[in-house]
Amino acid sequence: MKKLVLGISTALLTVIMCMAFAGCAGKVKGKTYVYEKYEITYADDVNEILKGVCDTAVATFATGLKGSEIQFKDDGTVVMAEISYKYEQDGKTVTVKNGDVKLGEYQVSGKKLETTLSSEKVGNISGLKSLKIVYKQK
Numbered sequence: 001m002k003k004l005v006l007g008i009s010t011a012l013l014t015v016i017m018c019m020a021f022a023g024c025a026g027k028v029k030g031k032t033y034v035y036e037k038y039e040i041t042y043a044d045d046v047n048e049i050l051k052g053v054c055d056t057a058v059a060t061f062a063t064g065l066k067g068s069e070i071q072f073k074d075d076g077t078v079v080m081a082e083i084s085y086k087y088e089q090d091g092k093t094v095t096v097k098n099g100d101v102k103l104g105e106y107q108v109s110g111k112k113l114e115t116t117l118s119s120e121k122v123g124n125i126s127g128l129k130s131l132k133i134v135y136k137q138k
Helices: 002-025 048-062
Strands: 032-042 069-072 077-080 083-090 093-098 101-109 112-118 128-137
Touching: 032 048, 032 112, 048 128
Parallel strands: none
Antiparallel strands: 032 069, 032 128, 069 077, 077 083, 083 093, 093 101, 101 112, 112 128
């Protein structure tokens, strides 16, 4: 009987610890993320020539991202490109605002922070459907 109680207690404790660690892993408060990579999603009708043009345009856009950091402070501010904004986190979604104006939305996934921009957000690049930007926790 003691072994059964000990086994159930150990299993229950393991589940509780996993849930606690999973809950903490998604919080951005006090963490810094650095640019890692980008991923392009092309429009359905894009040809190879247009993909090349799109790749070049996005690579040029992404040069400004290299080495960039997003720092989430304990006081509810986030520093991006040396400018402070406010952020709110609701589950895995982080919203960055300047006053009442929403600047962007990010998704927390493990130790990654991701945002997906539509073609309009990156200058209406022909052939581009969306651009995902991925940051990794520092």
